[in-house]
Structure formats: structure tokens, C-alpha cells
Amino acid sequence: MDDQEVEIKDIVVTFDTLFEILRNEKTKEDLQKLHDTFFQDFVNYLKDKQNAFGDQKEQQGLFEGDEREKKLQQIANTKKILRDIYDRREKKILNMAINKSRFASNIIDTSALLDEENLFYEMMVSLLDSQRGKVLDKLLNCEVPSDLKVEIKETSTIDSNEIVKKEGIEVSSEVKKESTEELASTKLVRFLMAVPQFIGEDMLEYGPFEEEDVSKLPFEIADVLIQKERVEEIKEES
Numbered sequence: 001m002d003d004q005e006v007e008i009k010d011i012v013v014t015f016d017t018l019f020e021i022l023r024n025e026k027t028k029e030d031l032q033k034l035h036d037t038f039f040q041d042f043v044n045y046l047k048d049k050q051n052a053f054g055d056q057k058e059q060q061g062l063f064e065g066d067e068r069e070k071k072l073q074q075i076a077n078t079k080k081i082l083r084d085i086y087d088r089r090e091k092k093i094l095n096m097a098i099n100k101s102r103f104a105s106n107i108i109d110t111s112a113l114l115d116e117e118n119l120f121y122e123m124m125v126s127l128l129d130s131q132r133g134k135v136l137d138k139l140l141n142c143e144v145p146s147d148l149k150v151e152i153k154e155t156s157t158i159d160s161n162e163i164v165k166k167e168g169i170e171v172s173s174e175v176k177k178e179s180t181e182e183l184a185s186t187k188l189v190r191f192l193m194a195v196p197q198f199i200g201e202d203m204l205e206y207g208p209f210e211e212e213d214v215s216k217l218p219f220e221i222a223d224v225l226i227q228k229e230r231v232e233e234i235k236e237e238s
Contacts, residue, residue, distance in 0.1 A: 013038075013045040015074065018081045025088040031096070031112040038114060042082060047073050090178040093121050101128035116196040124222050125196060187222035216220050 035041065048082045053071045093113070100108045114119055135145045190212065197207040208213060214234065217225070225231040 013041040015078060015081075018042070018078065018085070022081050022085050022088075025085055025092075030109075031092045033112045033115060035207060036114065039116065046075070046078060046082075051079065089117065089175040090120075093117055094124060097121055097124035097128060099131060100125050116198070119195065119198045122224055122228065123221070126220060130220065185219050186216040187219055188214065188216050189222050189225065190234055191231050194229060195225070195230055 021032070022035070049071075053068075055077065096108055096110070099105060110118060110121065138145050191209045191214075193211050195207055196210045197205055206215075206221065208219065217231075222231065222233065226233060
């Protein structure tokens with residue numbers, strides 16, 4: 001069997017294994033298969049490193065300046081490698097989602113996606129499909145897209161009469177009105193299984209959620225999760 005096709009599993013995460021994973025992501029065009037518990041294994045490894053540093057730091061005379069700097073640098077390098085792995089996998093997943101939406105292909109291989117990555121992939125496909133329908137399909141039918149709305153996340157309190165201009169977008173008291181309308185466009189759902197944190201079509205973060213959690217989610221996000229049997233809708237009494 002080709003070594004490139006062997007799943008990386010049952011491997012204790014070390015600095016060397018992380019470096020090898022990063023090397024593979026750099027040199028291979030396709031997303032490489034990782035063990036299902038890779039994220040948890042990484043967290044355990046990083047915690048061990050940080051705990052060991054804290055324990056040794058408390059031992060007077062056994063943890064000199066040069067050794068302390070070496071340990072700190074190793075922890076920093078470990079985080080940098082994980083960030084590089086994430087960035088490269090994220091780019092590949094986005095390309096997969098683009099190809100899925102653009103060509104409506106059923107041959108996109110998603111077997112290498114971790115659970116957290118798979119949810120991100122599904123959300124991106126849904127977002128791209130929605131945007132394609134709102135813009136490209138209308139243009140091809142000789143229609144001008146006219147119902148597009150700019151999603152604005154408020155980061156500060158704005159006076160009702162104040163208009164803030166940022167990057168050419170006017171934000172006024174209408175923002176509050178649109179926010180109210182957005183809240184009305186939600187579904188109440190109950191989670192049938194644990195779902196990690198993810199980014200929705202509105203580019204906001206949701207979760208993480210545990211089994212039996214109840215939450216209101218935007219229609220599009222709720223529908224995707226319902227379709228994937230991650231949640232069930234709770235009908236609200238009028």
C-alpha cells in the first residue's frame with residue numbers, strides 16, 4: 001500500500017509528528033487524512049508542555065534562564081506549526097467547497113475532513129450556493145440582483161440619529177430595525193449530538209453545543225443541521 005494513503009492514526013502527537021503533518025500539507029495538493037482525535041491529541045500535548053514548564057519553573061536552581069527560554073520557544077513553535085497546519089487545511093477546504101458549489105459535483109472526497117472541518121465545509125457550500133442563486137443565477141436570467149443585504153455586526157452603541165461611515169457603508173438606526181428582523185428569522189432547535197464551534201453564513205461564530213442543548217439559530221444554519229440530523233426543530237407555540 002502506498003505510504004501516502006495510510007491514515008495517520010494511533011500516533012502520539014509530538015513536535016516531530018506535527019512537523020511531518022505540516023510538511024505533508026505543504027507538499028500534497030489534497031487534504032491529508034488525520035486521526036479523528038487529532039485536535040484533542042494536540043490539546044493534550046500542548047497542555048503537557050505548558051504544565052511541565054510551570055512545574056520546572058517553580059524548582060529553584062533546576063530551571064536556568066537559557067533552559068527556560070528554550071522551553072518557551074518550543075511551546076511557541078508548537079503553536080505556530082498548528083496554526084500553519086490549520087491555515088493550509090482551511091484553504092484546501094474552501095477550495096473543496098468552491099468546487100462543490102461551482103460544479104455541483106458529487107465526487108468531492110470529504111473523507112479526510114475532521115468532524116469540525118466537515119461542519120465548516122457544509123456551511124461554506126451552503127453559503128456559496130446561496131450567493132450563487134442570489135447573484136449569478138439572476139444575472140443569467142437578465143435580472144439585476146436587488147435584494148442583497150449587507151450583514152453588519154454592531155461593536156459599539158450607535159445613537160439613533162447618528163450615521164457612521166465605514167469603508168463606504170452607511171450604518172444608521174436602520175441597523176437596529178434589520179437586527180430585529182434577523183432575530184425573527186430563526187428556528188428553535190434541540191441538539192441531538194454535540195456540535196463544535198463553527199462559523200455561520202453570517203460570518204458569526206456559533207457554539208460549541210452539547211447534546212440536548214436548545215438554541216435559536218438562523219433559518220439557513222438550522223436547515224443544514226436539521227438535514228444532517230444534528231438537530232431537530234422545536235415548534236414554538238404562537
